[in-house]
Amino acid sequence: MLFNSFEFAIFLPITFILYWLVFNRNLKLQNAFIVAVSYLFYGWWDWRFLILIAFTTFCSYTSGIFIDKANQKSQNKKAKIISATNITINLLILGVFKYYNFFVTSFADAFSAFGITLETTTLNIILPVGISFYTFQALSYSIDVYRRKIEASHDIIAFFAFVSFFPQLVAGPIERATNLLPQFTQKRSFDYSTAVDGCRQILWGLFKKIVVADNCATTCNQIFATYADQPASMLMVGALLFTFQIYGDFSGYSDIAIGTAKLFGIKLMRNFNIPYFSRDIAEFWRRWHISLTTWFRDYIYIPLGGSRVTKAKVVRNTLIIFLLSGLWHGANWTFVIWGAYHALLFLPLILLGKNRKYTHTIAEGKHIPSIKEFAMMLITFLLVVVGWIFFRAETIGDAWHYICGLCSLNTFKASYLFFTSTKNFAGIFVIVMLAVEWWQRSKEHGLGELHTSLKRPIFRCLLYFFLFFSILAFQTSDSIQFLYFQF
Amino acid sequence: MKKFLIKTALIFVIFAILYIPAYSILNMIADKDSQEASDFEYLKTTEIKFNEIDNYKDIDILFVGSSHTYRSFDPRIFSKEGLKVFNIGTSSQTCMQSWFLIDRYIDALNPKCVVYDLFPDLMNNKGEESTIDFISSNFEHNQAMWEWTKLKMAMCTKNMYTINKWIYKAFQRHILRKENQIQTIKDDELRIRNERYIKGGFVERDLEYYDLSYDNRIDTTCKLGTMQMMFLRKTINLLKDKGINYLLVETPVPSVLYNSYDDHDKYTEKISEYGTFYDYNIRLKLNDSLDFYDSHHLNQNGVAKYDSLLIKDLYELKYIGDYVH
Structure with a gap:
């Protein structure tokens, strides 16, 4: 369902009224209602991909619980393995649906440049709407649990509501569990202003x-x-x-x-x-698609050492996040070049320490x-x-x-x-x-x-x-x- | 909560009411040099057709569909066989418009048979073009009912651009009482440039031949849109309820166009679920250059061949009684 569609103009007021007038007495019921309408919202485009969201959500939910348990028993290695498994599963899904054909054709093109012709098979895959958004949101949760920034959620309905909350399900903002998840576990009251x-x-x-x-x-x-x-x-x-x-x-x-x-x-x-x-470009990146930029900063750039490492590593880290950011936008070399272009504009600022001017x-x-x-x-x-x-x-x-x-x-x-x-x-x-x-x-x-x-x-x-x-x-x-x- | 709901609803209603005159006035200012008058240089097929339709009742065949329909079924050919027909095909007419038209005219026309032409390209169309065609047409009779039908069509497109067109035209017609010159037909035909409107809803183009060298179509698929299929189902159910015979057809198009559909077999299979479906691209072998005048439409040579075969088929199916000659 599109925000600028007739369907949404009917969907929103009905959902709003039911949410506050019918389901407001019970938090669980209200969250369950959010999950139901969010799945309806997404399923309006293609109901088959609801399974994919449900699967991603369920993987992150269960892995969160197991990571938390391992953390409590100080089984760091176990927690790491579970977290890595969950990340791998999510990235595999994303990779197959979004990047499979891109990598296969790019691989074949690279070989053909050396005169080697490879027999490749591309798949006729539909790109599920918003897959990059909800995958990143789900990933951030399990990473935060692993890092003990947040406790694992044991409320499956609240967790499903967190991943599938319809306003931001298909195009963000990519929310963090630390901000959004607690809002689904607290009683909400209507505020006029x-x-x-x-x-x-x-x-x-x-x-x-x-x-x-x-x-x-x-x-x-x-x-x-x-x-x-x-x-x-x-x-x-x-x-x-x-x-x-x-x-x-x-x-x-x-x-x-x-x-x-x-x-x-x-x-x-x-x-x-x-x-x-x-x-300057650094300021631009603090103001453009903030939820994605901060995601890359928190989950990739800082773990790689951020800017508190040698200059060579700063260059490497900056290139990595900009190239990944480009690739995140789409399976096409144009996006990678776009990312590289911004990295080149950003690098002088960060190397001169002027990126937060x-x-x-x-x-x-x-x-x-x-x-x-x-x-x-x-x-x-x-x-x-x-x-x-x-x-x-x-x-x-x-x-x-x-x-x-x-x-x-x-x-x-x-x-x-x-x-x-x-x-x-x-x-x-x-x-x-x-x-x-x-x-x-x-x-x-x-x-x-x-x-x-x-x-x-x-x-x-x-x-x-x-x-x-x-x-x-x-x-x-x-x-x-x-x-x-x-x- | 109550205060919020009441206030929001009130603001929305006030804005919506103010929007109608504001939009219409702005359009009038912007449209000062409008081309309304020069519209009459063109044959306004839809306008003529539905100003003529009230003269018809108890017909043998009713033709429904897009320009493929109103440029393919010539009442003069059918009349030679003693058949009284009317063609309500209009430009880019989709199943949605067909439903509103059939629902409205089926009792008055009381046809023995409906020939319903389904063109694959329009099965996933939202129907904006056809709706705007109706909105910009002026009809002599039943104006209130027409306005309501046009609004319903506009709402079905779920496209604000189309709804705006309706608002503007309705405001002109009913609030400003702007006198529109209505195109009607008095004699058997009305000729403008190289086209002739023939009584009964047919449009004949002066004989031309299709230049294939201009066509380089890209392969495509036949998509069946949910809304159009819903209206097709409703129409078929209505015809069944009324006990009216119907034949679903696909009018011949040049092979360049026909062969560009990758999955036409699947399309045929799906459409056949709704009733007898004759694909005349298969039943009738025509020549792309000699029997068509453009990439979509039959010329008069093709029309004659197609209509003759259709009449034969309808008699064989016993949809219009037994052949008496």
Whole structure:
């Protein structure tokens, strides 16, 4: 079920009412209800893959109990073996469904470069929606139990609710058991202001997804599909549109997920924090897909030694997490190159010890940034835009030709797309999104604590109506799926 | 909790009410130089057809389907055999639209037989194109009922773009009372450019031949969408309840298109579960260049061959009585 679908518009209010009015008396019943509706939500796409989620959840649940028991008896080796087994099983599932064909074909291609032809068999596998998200969430739990950061859960229903909680099941935020699991074991009560804030966040998320991302996608897809025939000016427009499409799409999804969770009295972690206003790449990575970045930091980078090792090892560790991050996004070399590109931008900062230079909100207490801040934001932004070309292109060759086209001499040659897209208001919506997010940059989301920024209720109402109107009026003719579903 | 529910519902209702005039007015401003008038340079098949349909009752055959239907079954050929037919095929019509149309007209037309054309490409379509075709058509009679049917179609597409189209057109028609020029047919045919609307719902194209060199189709599969199958089931059940004979057909298409379906056998098997299914791509051997005018549609040569065979088949099946000549 998509957040921007009619089905969800019916599903959400019914679920919300039943959750608070019928199932609120008993915590177990309420959790069981969450599991049931979450499985319905996921099964709407393809019910067959529910078995996979249930299996992943069950493996992590049982391994957690056994690891905990081993820990209590100080059987470290046993705990390690169980944890490793659970990680292996989960990664095997992920590997088969997501990476099998990629590795088989890459392996064969590598051999063919030496003139050896290998007979390979690829499988016709459907990629289960959100597999990378829920697998990583389940993995983090068993690792945390092994590290004694959290006690194993003995409440199977609460644990199933933790892994399958529908708002964040298919595209995150990738939650940690330390944050989310305790919320399923405590009695939840309805809080009016949290619910209202949740609604605001959903509204803002829908605006970013339906109005900004989908309208950007319409023209962007045409440009990327015909990039060989496009002048450099249009290629630049295409790259910029994709930059805002992916942000609107993914951060929009996260906003809807976090807002929906708030309606159910659950607080999810923040996933985006105005990343395009970053002053350097390190800041960008602290603000983009926070739940994944911190996952890699906590479960791979720090165990490898982080930055408190020799410079050579820092380079190795940084490359590992960026390349893995790229591969996490998809089974294609374009994602690996995208990861490597960001690693190359990040490495100078970490080696010079300047990776934590900008941790505070930009232009705090001011309306506009200084010229220096603006220049830094612009440079970082343009570097990110180049990276997105690799991310969006079908092949590395396509990305390379796209970049070559960008640098060609026919920069200002008119394009038919420019004339055919005059009814596309994507540019205006991007400006609205950026303006609101800049204005609200110290808040949790675009419409967070709006009463402090817009004191007059009439102006708040007008803003809400503008967003509501745009969401309904400027939908594209084809409902475009959330980009991050494929990951 | 109660306060939250009431307040949220109230805001939603107020916004929804305000949305309708706001959207329509914005569209009117944006659409100032609209092409409404020039629409009449084109043959508005759906509009003519459903302004004509009220003149028909107790027919022998009712044809249902997409453009494959309204460009394939020529009432003049059937009339030569003494058969009274009507063709309610419209552009990209899916099973969803077919259901609403059959449900609405079946009693009035009271056909002996329904020939239901199923085109694989439309079996997994959400029906937006066809719904917009209906929404933009203006009908002389039963306007309220038509508006309701159009809204139901728009809602079934679950596509806000389509619903917006309905809002805008309904606002123009009923709130602003905008006078629309309605295309109707007075003589036996209405000709615009190279096409002629023939009374009874058929559209004839001046004889042209299909240039195969333009076609390079990629192989595809026949997907059966849940919604379309649900409407097909409903339609079949309705016809069975009313005791009306029906024949499911697949109108011939050029072999380039037909052969591009990897799993047509499976499709045939599935569709056959709903009743007698004749695939005329197999039953009738046609020539891609000589019998078609484009990658989808029969030219008049192909129409003549197809209709003759269909009449023979319908008599053999005894769906329209015994052959008397």
